Amino acid sequence: YHSRTFLFYAWREIPGFSTFGSYSATAGLPLITLDFKPQLAFFKRTDDTGEWFIADTGRDPYDDKETKRLYADTNASENSGTDRIQFGSNFIKVRGAHTSSDPNVGGTYVYSIFGEHPFAGATPAAAL
Numbered sequence: 420y421h422s423r424t425f426l427f428y429a430w431r432e433i434p435g436f437s438t439f440g441s442y443s444a445t446a447g448l449p450l451i452t453l454d455f456k457p458q459l460a461f462f463k464r465t466d467d468t469g470e471w472f473i474a475d476t477g478r479d480p481y482d483d484k485e486t487k488r489l490y491a492d493t494n495a496s497e498n499s500g501t502d503r504i505q506f507g508s509n510f511i512k513v514r515g516a517h518t519s520s521d522p523n524v525g526g527t528y529v530y531s532i533f534g535e536h537p538f539a540g541a542t543p544a545a546a547l
Contacts, residue, residue, distance in 0.1 A: 455534035
């Protein structure tokens with residue numbers, strides 16, 4: 420396997436800015452409550468194949484439902500969908516079912532969610 424190239428990101432939770440977790444979509448579509456306003460979310464199915472699904476509010480800030488998605492591990496262009504991820508003031512709601520790589524079709528998923536503002540407190544030190 421010496422010919423393979425790998426990329427590794429290491430993140431940690433920062434209260435008021437980022438969170439990480441998992442859920443089972445076989446038990447119903449989740450509502451992920453947060454202590455911050457979400458802006459960027461990554462989802463990856465762990466019990467089957469599928470792409471890293473990315474949703475955000477930055478590319479279409481006037482729509483609270485993600486309609487454009489990206490895949491981190493393919494060379495596919497931005498793709499359009501409807502009502503798959505809903506961003507709220509303090510939650511993300513996974514909605515609808517489409518393909519096995521999307522975070523709303525039966526299976527187990529991990530997620531990384533990052534907030535709109537980088538600091539939870541009044542100063543950078545307060546966010547740590």
